[in-house]
Amino acid sequence: xxxxxxxxxxxxxxxxxxxxxxxxxxxxxxxxxxxxxxxxxxxxxxxxxxxxxxxxxxxxxxxxxxxxxxxxxxxxxxxxxxxxxxxxxxxxxxxxxxxxxxxxxxxxxxxxxxxxxxxxxxxxxxxxxxxxxxxxxxxxxxxxxxxxxxxxxxxxxxxxxxxxxxxxxxxxxxxxxxxxxxxxxxxxxxxxxxxxxxxxxxxxxxxxxxxxxxxxxxxxxxxxxxxxxxxxxxxxxxxxxxxxxxxxxxxxxxxxxxxxxxxxxxxxxxxxxxxxxxxxxxxxxxxxxxxxxxxxxxxxxxxxxxxxxxxxxxxxxxxxxxxxxxxxxxxxxxxxxxxxxxxxxxxxxxxxxxxxxxxxxxxxxxxxxxxxxxxxxxxxxxxxxxxxxxxxxxxxxxxxxxxxxxxxxxxxxxxxxxxxxxxxxxxxxxxxxxxxxxxxxxxxxxxxxxxxxxxxxxxxxxxxxxxxxxxxxxxxxxxxxxxxxxxxxxxxxxxxxxxxxxxxxxxxxxxxxxxxxxxxxxxxxxxxxxxxxxxx
Numbered sequence: 001x002x003x004x005x006x007x008x009x010x011x012x013x014x015x016x017x018x019x020x021x022x023x024x025x026x027x028x029x030x031x032x033x034x035x036x037x038x039x040x041x042x043x044x045x046x047x048x049x050x051x052x053x054x055x056x057x058x059x060x061x062x063x064x065x066x067x068x069x070x071x072x073x074x075x076x077x078x079x080x081x082x083x084x085x086x087x088x089x090x091x092x093x094x095x096x097x098x099x100x101x102x103x104x105x106x107x108x109x110x111x112x113x114x115x116x117x118x119x120x121x122x123x124x125x126x127x128x129x130x131x132x133x134x135x136x137x138x139x140x141x142x143x144x145x146x147x148x149x150x151x152x153x154x155x156x157x158x159x160x161x162x163x164x165x166x167x168x169x170x171x172x173x174x175x176x177x178x179x180x181x182x183x184x185x186x187x188x189x190x191x192x193x194x195x196x197x198x199x200x201x202x203x204x205x206x207x208x209x210x211x212x213x214x215x216x217x218x219x220x221x222x223x224x225x226x227x228x229x230x231x232x233x234x235x236x237x238x239x240x241x242x243x244x245x246x247x248x249x250x251x252x253x254x255x256x257x258x259x260x261x262x263x264x265x266x267x268x269x270x271x272x273x274x275x276x277x278x279x280x281x282x283x284x285x286x287x288x289x290x291x292x293x294x295x296x297x298x299x300x301x302x303x304x305x306x307x308x309x310x311x312x313x314x315x316x317x318x319x320x321x322x323x324x325x326x327x328x329x330x331x332x333x334x335x336x337x338x339x340x341x342x343x344x345x346x347x348x349x350x351x352x353x354x355x356x357x358x359x360x361x362x363x364x365x366x367x368x369x370x371x372x373x374x375x376x377x378x379x380x381x382x383x384x385x386x387x388x389x390x391x392x393x394x395x396x397x398x399x400x401x402x403x404x405x406x407x408x409x410x411x412x413x414x415x416x417x418x419x420x421x422x423x424x425x426x427x428x429x430x431x432x433x434x435x436x437x438x439x440x441x442x443x444x445x446x447x448x449x450x451x452x453x454x455x456x457x458x459x460x461x462x463x464x465x466x467x468x469x470x471x472x473x474x475x476x477x478x479x480x481x482x483x484x485x486x487x488x489x490x491x492x493x494x495x496x497x498x499x500x501x502x503x504x505x506x507x508x509x510x511x512x513x514x515x516x517x518x519x520x521x522x523x524x525x526x527x528x529x530x531x532x533x534x535x536x
Contacts, residue, residue, distance in 0.1 A: 035179055039189070042176040046193060047200045049111060049172070053165045054204030056121050057086065059346040061327050067125070068154070069135050069143035072331075072495050073487060076324040077480050082158055083320065084476030089166020090469035094174065094462035096167070103175040103462060107168050114164020120157035130154075170469050174462040177453060184378075187450050191364040194446050198357035202350050261297065298457035305455050308382070308527050309467060311520040312448055315392055316475025318509040319437065321482065322399055323349055325505065326430055328497050329406065333427035343427065351431045355438025356445075363442055381451035382524050388444025389520055393513040395440055398433035400506035405429065410498045419496045455529065 060082060064075040097106040124130045130153050135143035146154070173193050177186045330345035337343060371379050409425045410416060449468050456464035486508075487493045492501040 035185075038179050039176070039192075042172060042179070043192065043196045045107070046172055046176075046196045049114070049165075049168050050197050050200035051204045052114065052118060053086075053161070053169070054201040056118060056161060057083065058201070058204055058349065059344070061324070062331075062344070062346050063125075065331075067131055067134075068146050068150075069132050070146075072328055072497070073483070073493055076328065077483060080320055080324060080476045080480040080483070082162060084473045084480070085159075085162045086165050086169075087469045087471075087473030087476060089163055089473075090170045090466040091166075091463065091473075093167030093169075093171050094466040097171050097174070097462040098460055103171050103178070106171050107175065110164045110167025110171075112164070114161055114168065117157050117159070117161025117164055120153065120160065124153055124157060166469075170466040171462055173449065173465040174453075177465065178461065183454055186453060187381075187446075188364065190446050190449050190453070191360050194442075194449075195357050195360050198353040198360070201353045202357065206347050206350050261300065298459060301455065301457055302460070304527070305452070307523045308520070309448075309452065309471070311389075311516060311523060312385075312444070312468070312471040313474050313478065314512055314516040315389065315444060316471045317478040317482065318392070318396060318512060319441075320472075320476045320479035321505065321509060322396070322433075322437065323352070324479065324483070325497075325502055326399075326434065329403065329502065330427045330430060332421075332423050332498060333406065333425050333430075334422060335427045345427075348427065348430050348434065351434040352438040352441070355435040356441045359439045359442035360446060381447040381454070382527070384443045384447030385451065386517075386520065386524065388440045388442075388447065389513070389517045391436060391440035391443065393510055393517065395433050395437040396506055396509040396513055398436055400503045400510065402429050402433055403503040403506060407498075407501070407503060416496075416499050418498070421498075423498070 061075045061079045064070040064078060065072060070078065093106055093110055097103045130150055132144045132146045132150060173190065176193060177189055180186045180189060326348055327345050330343075330348045335343045335345065368379055371377075406423060406425055406429070409423055413424060415421050415423060445468055448471070449465055452464040452467045453461065456467075483493065486505060490501075490504075491499075492504050494500045
């Protein structure tokens with residue numbers, strides 16, 4: 001055998017033999033990844049599944065308002081709950097991939113579940129009995145409310161589609177990153193993953209949304225179907241010299257020289273062997289009561305990154321609020337491009353996605369290289385996230401200024417008490433803050449995914465890429481809570497936003513962003529990387 005030949009040449013001593021075995025194993029492990037050969041196939045899968053998911057998710061608010069007769073603020077709350085669920089389910093999908101199955105099998109199974117959900121949405125959009133009677137937007141007070149059966153069909157369809165999305169979105173990212181062994185290549189892959197993700201979302205948010213608004217919801221959801229097919233327990237009898245459990249096998253013997261670290265030392269008790277953990281034959285091994293030292297250290301690693309990760313919650317929450325309210329703003333504004341073409345309201349969010357995709361490309365191809373040539377260092381994930389925080393705050397302020405101008409036009413034309421009337425102001429004013437928001441996301445989200453993937457233990461690689469999804473999920477749920485709180489305690493968010501003060505909501509987000517950035521700087525200052533392979 002080739003490997004045996006290599007070993008026989010170098011095995012002059014036990015120590016040298018161990019080194020050679022380790023080297024050969026590393027070479028074999030490196031060769032298992034497909035590297036850039038598998039890149040086109042992974043990206044093609046990302047494109048197809050993202051088009052399918054974006055097609056039904058991007059226009060959900062408009063669908064609820066125009067087809068299910070749901071009031072505007074209520075529709076945004078439902079939309080945020082669904083989007084939050086979309087971003088919480090990936091944690092479950094990646095946990096399954098890490099613990100029970102492979103990433104490939106999880107992606108395949110959940111793609112089928114997603115297909116079932118989109119098929120149900122297509123049936124709801126095409127069968128009149130599954131929807132309430134049509135009603136003009138301006139007369140929502142007298143509209144027929146959906147029946148329990150209609151709501152049930154809608155919620156089942158959305159649940160299946162969300163569950164399927166959860167098992168595929170970031171599991172694919174892990175499957176792709178696992179093809180590489182170099183952190184730099186992994187970082188480049190994540191950049192291109194997000195480019196593909198956002199460009200596919202741009203397509204679904206433009207072409208499919210336009211079909212839904214102007215041709216038919218059934219055809220729009222049908223296209224989505226086609227795209228989818230493509231201890232703490234210590235005994236008082238413990239000796240003064242702790243006896244820790246390292247597992248079983250050769251790998252455990254190699255780790256006995258590495259006792260648990262002193263940081264978060266209270267967790268070390270989970271790996272401490274006591275009499276109750278001894279099995280009948282005298283060996284140790286109780287998965288529910290005894291952890292290995294490696295498992296304890298992995299947990300410490302995850303705990304240490306949590307404060308830094310949590311700063312993204314109050315980035316994703318304002319983003320969710322802006323995205324929801326922007327659609328409501330666009331519905332009231334002049335969306336015409338020429339005399340015959342009108343931009344669908346939900347399509348305006350595409351400007352954020354398009355901006356993100358372009359900016360990621362520019363950052364990856366030009367800015368990072370220029371930064372390295374000037375400083376001799378690479379831009380770290382923590383630095384990228386920090387830049388994203390600052391630009392996010394700028395986008396919130398821009399949104400507040402645009403809304404202040406829109407309200408000025410409303411008052412100038414006395415449109416405060418005219419629900420459904422069009423404000424004579426171009427909706428293209430919304431593009432500027434949305435584009436700045438896209439620039440912020442191009443720094444923040446790829447940096448966040450890269451940081452988690454590099455810092456998380458290898459046994460949690462799939463879960464690491466889904467942590468950004470967890471941020472978004474929590475953000476959408478908090479968005480619903482914040483919107484509800486503002487709705488109940490102020491008069492800023494009435495059903496007719498021409499009578500409200502959305503600009504005050506946006507200025508509130510600026511304050512939240514500034515405070516959160518201070519929290520981020522504190523966490524970044526005390527954070528110590530656990531990954532020695534990350535280029536500083």
